[in-house]
Amino acid sequence: MSQVVFDERTKIWHGSPVAPLYNPAQGLGELLHRLLARTPTRIAQISADTGRSLTYQQLHLGCIRFAQSLTGSCGLARGDLVTLVARNGDQLAAIVFGCFMAAIPVNTLDPTFRAEDYEHMLRTVPPKAVICDGELVPVLKQALEAVAIAPQLIVIGKRVNGYPTVDDFLLPTGLEECFVPQHVEDPARELAIVLCSSGTTGLPKGVCLSHAICIAHTANLWRATDCDRVLCFSSLYWVSGLGVLLNATTAGATRIITRQSFSARLLIDLVEQYRITTLFTPPAQALALLGEGTIGMADFSSVRLVLCGGGAVSGELKSSFEKYLPRRRAKFIVGYGLSEIGGGCFATAGPYKAGAVGTLNAGMEAKVVDEQGNCLAAGEEGELLVRGKFVFLEYYGNVSETAQMLDREGWLHTGDIARYDEEGMFFVVDRRKDIIKYGGYQVSPSELEAKIMALFAGSVLMVCVTGIPVPGNDLPVALAVRQQEGTVLEGQDIVDGLAEVVSDFKRLRGGVFFVDELPMTPSGKVVRRRCKEMAIALYEEREQQRKEGGSP
Structure with missing residues (x-):
């Protein structure tokens, strides 16, 4: 640590x-x-x-x-x-x-x-x-x-x-x-x-x-050596792609590159063929890899370091991935960063706690504040602010957005809801803009997503929870992708199963809609704004059908 x-x-x-x-x-x-x-x-x-x-x-x-x-x-x-x-x-x-x-x-x-x-x-x-x-x-x-x-x-x-x-x-x-x-x-x-x-x-x-x-x-985040062979599918559109290029090159390491898009099978083939030592993967790619039928026969004996970041990484994902890595010789590090900070802010380089993004990287500062900007104590949830010696210059040609993100004291307002413990381990709970408000309560989409994935791990491949705006409220609703064709799972199964393990105000009152796929960014992040648009359209279509059919 x-x-x-x-x-x-x-x-x-x-x-x-x-x-x-x-x-x-x-x-x-x-x-x-x-x-x-x-x-x-x-x-x-x-x-x-x-x-x-x-x-x-x-x-x-x-x-x-x-x-x-x-x-x-x-x-x-x-x-x-x-x-x-x-x-x-x-x-x-x-x-x-x-x-x-x-x-x-x-x-x-x-x-x-x-x-x-x-x-x-x-x-x-x-x-x-x-x-x-x-x-x-x-x-x-x-x-x-x-x-x-x-x-x-x-x-x-x-x-x-x-x-x-x-x-x-x-x-x-x-x-x-x-x-x-x-x-x-x-x-x-x-x-x-x-x-x-x-x-x-x-x-x-x-x-x-x-x-x-x-x-x-x-x-x-990590110091490559001239003996390393590094693999990262991210294009230079992402700060991770830039970071891997600069880290590997300045260290004299060897990068294995491909113009092909990510697939779990391709990743396994490249790791085996080129004896990859360092692997960067966002959570979506790590999940896809774990779902690859031949993962149990893959040879990951050369891998010494897996860097996983760019989205929420569950303790289950980390432990499941580690089963395929060489024991005591390989590390699976969870990282958290922003393009605006130029790279990583936190990493789980030491003992891991479930759901954590880690402790601060060298040269970084962090605090958690309430809506009035007051600093919060351990265990209290608020917006995460980070600061380094250097921060981004601006959003190109966008003064107002820059001012919202970067305050006069150099703090970056991440928009993420977080907390920390007494040992300085930080936990990112949700995106502030994504919080669903129902009945005066705040509902965390990522919390419900994690519970759905845990309850229906064998049936649901991916899920995104968002809010449907109705007068005076947001109705929590889920978009889900079935694990495979032929999976026997109804939306009401998810609604009922979740209701048994969450408070009443967190129930999926908007229901569940199954879709073929979720809209994703090129690096494998769910595009929540498009999911929200999809959910609203599906919800309105369903409500219209109910009215035409005379359903209550």
């Missing part, structure tokens, strides 16, 4: 004051330029799709050429913004690091977005250039036309419609030996990357991160 200190007077928890592994008073490009040259012959990445491996020397050369081409033939200047939409392919690292070395900020979008999502982000964060996978050219052209902007378009992979390709930008320049990365004068204030807020409760916002915050959080 990390060393944490509690201030009795202020009721603020402080993580250990350990200095960052790398000096944040420099630009990311400057740091990477130095570290990539440190281990030239080691393997930086292996593509599971093509089998192609890339040494750190080859990666370094690609970064330099890309940076030189961006500011040369492409004509981009320091501070010009680039939008990147790509899967985890061979050239992705060189593109991102090349941008950092040229001091050109990158806005990373997910390759599974719909056209309207691209339109929203391109309107929010207009770029000077768009770099994308070839198959995404049509949808991005559509989005750019809708937004009425015309940035340069650069294609990853085969040439499309005459657009330049990344291969063109990786050709020899003849100036590689004299390359010097752009010096970043104020790393704490200069923009390095624009990530997106999760979009689980509203449209994504552009989270602006400085060079300093990215460096400060490198190796904060």
